[in-house]
Amino acid sequence: MQRAEAHFSHGIADNLDDPKYTHYKYWSNPLETKLPHAPDMEIYSLYGVGIPTERSYVYKMSPSSKCKSIPFRIDSSADGQADSCLKNGVYFVDGDESVPVLSAGFMCAKGWRGKTRFNPSGIATYIREYRHKAPSSLLQGRGLESGAHVDIMGNVALIEDVLRVAAGASGKDIGGDRIHSDIMKMSQRINLQL
Incomplete structure (x- = not known):
């Protein structure tokens, strides 16, 4: 530590x-x-959405005889209502199976959006979300429309966006923000001095 x-x-x-x-x-x-003074630069947050993703846990004490070095364990008996995001002691939220939407998109949605103390020169930020679509058969491999954390590297829409930006397109040229989640609404609820 x-x-x-x-x-x-x-x-x-x-x-x-x-x-x-x-x-x-x-x-x-x-x-x-804070971001560098580069007002002509653009920042993109590209990530997948639409997959339940672990966000937090309900813990209980471990039996002292079993785990002396680890005093807590996930309480797998903790469950919410039928439509709850709490299942087996784990709270799930929208994300890419590894990273919750809030972690992936907050800075481009609010922290760096416009002129803030974290973005003093007002660098333009763009959010490009890729809604997960599982492959329809095993022959498709990981899927051309996957939003999963690693598999997104094979997502055709993401590859197209990256290639267009690398070739000189601006965020406006590729369509600006493309948001499928509630990232903007979630970000507004966070009280942070900007």
Whole structure:
């Protein structure tokens, strides 16, 4: 844990101009660093949606005789109502099977959208979501329209977007935001000093 704390930070900066935030341990946390002054640059958040994705857990104490080093375990008896997102002690939300929509899209939806303290030069941000569509047969492999975390690399729409941007198209040229989830509504509910 000490090694992780020395190399990574998980907080929210009060003052992004504080010199401590120039240390590399803050660079991987978008809530503790600001984007560069590059007003002509564009940022894209490309991710899959439409797959139940683990977000949080209900824990209970482990029997002390079984797991001395791990005091908690997931309470698999915890279940919500029939249409609840709580199943077997795990809360599920929309995502790509590995990353929840909120984690994948928040910064482009709100944190960096327009001129904010995290985006002082107003770099344009675009969200491009790819709704998961499972392959119809085993012959399709992982699927040309997959939104799953790794399989999305074979998603034809994603590949087309990446190629068009790499060839010089702007976010507006490729159609701007394409959003299937509730990322904008979820992001507005987060009270964060921008």
